[in-house]
Amino acid sequence: MGHGWEGVVLKLFRGRDFTFTVTGAEQVTDRFRRVHVTDGGLLAATGGAHPTMWVRLWFEKDGKPHQRAYTLVDPDPEAGTFSLEFALHEGPACDWAKETKAGDTIDATLQGTGFTLPDPAPKRLFVIGDPAALPAINSLLDAIPQTPATIWFESSDEDDRKLPFRLDEAHHTLHHVERREGGAHLVAEVKAALPGLLGDDHSDAYVWVACDTSTTRTLSAYLRKELGLPKDRVNALGYWRP
Structure with a gap:
C-alpha cells in the first residue's frame, strides 16, 4: 500500500x-x-x-x-x-x-515527534489527558519519577479506571474526570483546582496537556493567557479530533 x-x-x-x-x-x-x-x-x-x-x-x-x-x-x-x-x-x-x-x-x-524536558527540570508536574494519551503520560512519569505530579484523566467509561497507569502513590495524584459536554467539564475541573495548586510562584511547575484538539486548545490558551505560564513551561498537543 x-x-x-x-x-x-x-x-x-x-x-x-x-x-x-x-x-x-x-x-x-x-x-x-x-x-x-x-x-x-x-x-x-x-x-x-x-x-x-x-x-x-x-x-x-x-x-x-x-x-x-x-x-x-x-x-x-x-x-x-x-x-x-x-x-x-x-x-x-x-x-x-x-x-x-x-x-x-x-x-x-x-516525522514530527520531538520533546525535551525543560531545563531546569520541573519540581512540580501537572498532566491533563485521556486514554489516547495514556502511553505518553506514562512515558513522561517514567522520565521524571521523583517529581510530584497531579494528573487529571478524562474518560467516558468506568472501566478506564483499570487502565495501566504507572503511578507512584508517594509522588503522583490521579483525578478521574468524567467526559461531559465535549470536554468542557474537564476544563472546568482544571480551572477550579490548578490555580490553587500552582500558587503565586509557578516558576518550578510544568504543565503537559494532551486531550482532544478543542479541549487542548482551550486549556493551552487558559494556561498561557490567564495563568501567565511561559511557553517553555507548557506543552500542549491535541491527540484526536472530537
Missing part, C-alpha cells in the same frame, strides 16, 4: 519510513490493547527514544492510506523493540490492533 499525498508531504518534511513486525499482542482491558513489535531499525537510526516519542502508523480506510500517531511504549534500543497501545474505538487503526498477530507487518513514518 502506498502512502498517498500525505506520504509525499511527510517525505518533503524529511519523514523516515520503517516497517514494524508484530511479535504478539495482549488485551489489557476490554477497551485497551497492547501490540508488541520489532522496530525495523528505528531506534538505532534515532539513537534511542525520548519521552512521549511517537510514530505515524499507516492503515487502509476505504481503499485509501490513512495514518495515525502512536506513542512508543517501553522502547528497548538494544533489542530493537517497543510496544504500541490502542484505546479501542471504531476505526481502521483499532480494527488492525484487534486483529493483528505475530508475523504481521505495518508501515510507519517518523
